[in-house]
Every structure is written in C-alpha cells, then in structure tokens.
Amino acid sequence: MRALLQRVTAASVTVDGTTISEIANGLLIFVCAMPDDTPETAKALAAKIAKLRLFKDADGKMNLSLPQTGGAALVVSQFTLAADTTRGSRPGFSRAAKPALANTLYENFADEIAALGIPTQRGKFGADMSVALTNDGPVTIWLDTDT
Secondary structure, three states, X not given: OEEEEEEEEEEEEEEOOEEEEEEOOEEEEEEEOOOOOOHHHHHHHHHHHHHOEEEEOOOOOEXXXXXXXXXXXXEEEOHHHHOEOOOOOOOEOXXXXXXXXXXXHHHHHHHHHHHOOOOEEEOOOOOOEEEEEEXXXXXXXXXXXXX
C-alpha cells in the first residue's frame, strides 16, 4: 500500500456540495491499494502510521504519535498515488489495485486505524471528492509498504 500523510489542524471531505467528514488536529491520510496488497498489508501500514512521531511535544520536537495527541485521522482513498509517469504526458494507473480489492483494502485500513483507538473519519470511495486541509508545519510524509 501507499500512503501520503499530512499533519493538519483541520481537514474535510465534501461530496456533491455536502461535507461528509471532517477532523480538527490530526492526520489526513491519502491511501492507495496496490494489486499485491492484502488485509495484513493494511494492518501493518495502520500500525506503522499510528507509531510515527509526527507531532510536537512540549519542547517543540516531533516526539509524539497521533494516539498520544488525541488527534484524529481522515482517511481518503487516492488511487492516483499509483500514477506511472514514466512514459508520455498522461499518467497511467495500472499499478493501482482494481476497484473491488482497493475498496476492501481501503476499508480494512480505515478499520485498523480506528481499532488502534484513533478517532477516524473517511472519504467516500470512488467519489469525486473535494478535500480541504490546513497543513500543519507543513509536515507531509510518503510511505510505501513495499520498501
């Protein structure tokens, strides 16, 4: 799986003019399932993200994890993270998992984040979403489970 994390002070997802989810302090997590991913991959990625020390402690150092801050996660499916731009000018997305598998793994991932005690909101799989965020830092981290 592939994930792009953004530490935020606020983030929301709007579909068809209606806000369907929003968080205050926490992580906006864009996640992309790849063809060889499994529920175990989703669980491992969730555990890694929950342990990452991306939040400031009292001394201003990034020493706290998301659960330690009481922050929330907004998980958004983002198949374009699998973009292949090696040929031509139009990205290819064949490296992303097919929609049925991708949806299952997206839901598995979000469920695993929630199971770790992190308040979790979700985007809408397959929808044309408008994602708003205020990046804090800015802190943006790219993760791949295959590396």
